[in-house]
Amino acid sequence: MADTQIAEDQSSAETSTSKIVTLRIAKSNPEKDSVTKFESFQVSYERWTTVLDAILDVKKHLDHSVAVRYSCRQATCGSCGMKINGRPRLACFTKISELDSDVVTVEPMSNYPIVRDLVVDLEKMFDTHKEMKPFMVREDTEITPNSRELLQTPEQVEEYIQFANCIKCGLCNSACPTMATDSSFLGPQALAQAYRYVADSRDKGKNERLKIIDDSHGIWRCHFAGSCSQVCPKGVDPAMGIQMLRGYLLGFRK
Amino acid sequence: MRESIIMKIHYGTALGAVVLVAVHILYRITMMSFGDSLEYENVVANYKFIPYAIMLELILVLLSVHGFNGLRVILLELKQGKSYEKAVNYGCLASMAILIAYGSRTILMTSMGMT
Numbered sequence: 346m347a348d349t350q351i352a353e354d355q356s357s358a359e360t361s362t363s364k365i366v367t368l369r370i371a372k373s374n375p376e377k378d379s380v381t382k383f384e385s386f387q388v389s390y391e392r393w394t395t396v397l398d399a400i401l402d403v404k405k406h407l408d409h410s411v412a413v414r415y416s417c418r419q420a421t422c423g424s425c426g427m428k429i430n431g432r433p434r435l436a437c438f439t440k441i442s443e444l445d446s447d448v449v450t451v452e453p454m455s456n457y458p459i460v461r462d463l464v465v466d467l468e469k470m471f472d473t474h475k476e477m478k479p480f481m482v483r484e485d486t487e488i489t490p491n492s493r494e495l496l497q498t499p500e501q502v503e504e505y506i507q508f509a510n511c512i513k514c515g516l517c518n519s520a521c522p523t524m525a526t527d528s529s530f531l532g533p534q535a536l537a538q539a540y541r542y543v544a545d546s547r548d549k550g551k552n553e554r555l556k557i558i559d560d561s562h563g564i565w566r567c568h569f570a571g572s573c574s575q576v577c578p579k580g581v582d583p584a585m586g587i588q589m590l591r592g593y594l595l596g597f598r599k
Numbered sequence: 600m601r602e603s604i605i606m607k608i609h610y611g612t613a614l615g616a617v618v619l620v621a622v623h624i625l626y627r628i629t630m631m632s633f634g635d636s637l638e639y640e641n642v643v644a645n646y647k648f649i650p651y652a653i654m655l656e657l658i659l660v661l662l663s664v665h666g667f668n669g670l671r672v673i674l675l676e677l678k679q680g681k682s683y684e685k686a687v688n689y690g691c692l693a694s695m696a697i698l699i700a701y702g703s704r705t706i707l708m709t710s711m712g713m714t
């Protein structure tokens with residue numbers, strides 16, 4: 346019985362289920378000119394083929410020049426954010442089959458300067474992230490012989506842990522309508538991280554951070570669109586973080 | 600001024616305006632038919648009724664502050680730059696003051712019978 350089971354599995358795996366999709370890749374090089382050309386490629390895919398797999402397939406066999414950034418291939422490093430059929434997504438975390446379309450268009454994320462093709466410059470997001478002091482702020486961080494670990498109850502961890510899942514992929518900033526016009530806006534990524542530390546019971550930097558985000562291009566420039574939370578691949582919900590931070594600034598939360 | 604204070608004023612003026620504009624509209628439709636309430640004598644009488652004139656003045660202030668701060672927000676998000684932002688901040692503040700002054704002049708003159 347067990348033998349037949351294995352044989353059946355093998356035979357089904359050998360049956361080809363591959364289909365063909367048209368992959369349209371936006372190609373541009375701002376160093377040369379401001380033209381964006383779309384190039385189309387026919388790529389075969391399986392149920393489990395990701396958009397990143399397909400792009401790398403093109404890069405390997407059809408057009409070596411396609412510029413794409415990736416590393417982990419498992420939604421952990423945050424490198425492969427791009428617009429896939431108009432929506433910011435991680436290419437390694439999006440299967441072609443789930444898009445339900447014969448044509449898949451990949452473009453660089455909006456709201457960032459383009460380096461080349463699908464690669465954008467995330468420097469500004471990393472800068473605003475650093476502005477939020479993304480570390481524990483407290484006096485006693487030096488380890489002494491008497492140091493003890495800082496204990497938290499499960500409830501205290503619950504307050505911020507969701508926000509600690511951010512992988513800095515930048516999809517949220519790319520989906521944000523304020524980011525599209527306000528080049529000085531801190532953005533949902535940074536604001537969500539400000540909340541991540543403010544809500545951590547071990548942290549003492551709340552007032553410093555609240556001062557930084559309470560700026561004419563800070564937290565108040567969010568107008569509750571909620572696009573950031575819709576596109577976040579890690580379930581961070583930056584929009585909720587922003588509303589929680591507003592609670593502190595409006596005096597609803599201590 | 601801290602942005603949070605400005606936005607508290609923004610939300611506060613919006614809430615205040617909702618209440619006062621509701622009172623204003625209720626006055627207009629409960630006292631007499633809406634058409635009659637727009638007759639010259641009736642409009643002037645409103646201004647001469649001091650508590651009502653004070654309420655109109657309050658609505659003027661609340662919505663001028665709210666509206667011009669809203670405009671400031673829109674303009675700050677539209678374009679960035681040090682001198683531009685300074686111009687927007689002071690320009691909106693000045694326009695707000697001018698509108699309030701002009702509206703107050705109307706309310707004051709009419710309530711004092713200078714028509």
Ligand code: HEM
Pocket residue numbers: 567568569610613614616617620662665666667668669670672673
């Ligand atoms: C009395 C009813 C009103 C309420 C409850 C109200 C409420 C609000 C709120 C909550 C915001 C902030 C929205 C955000 O931050 O995304 C806002 C913005 C704004 N309001 Fe009002 N408002 C009212 C009337 C008015 C009036 C009569 C004007 C025009 C004079 C006005 C002009 C603006 C402008 C220009 C903005 C900025 C646009 C924006 O931030 O989306 N509002 N209003």
Ligand code: SF4
Pocket residue numbers: 510511512513514515516517518533534537573576577578579580581582583
């Ligand atoms: S909040 Fe979500 S979408 Fe934004 S950078 Fe972090 S992981 Fe990416």
Ligand code: FES
Pocket residue numbers: 414415416417418419420421422423424425426435436437438
């Ligand atoms: S390659 Fe690391 S998140 Fe996609």
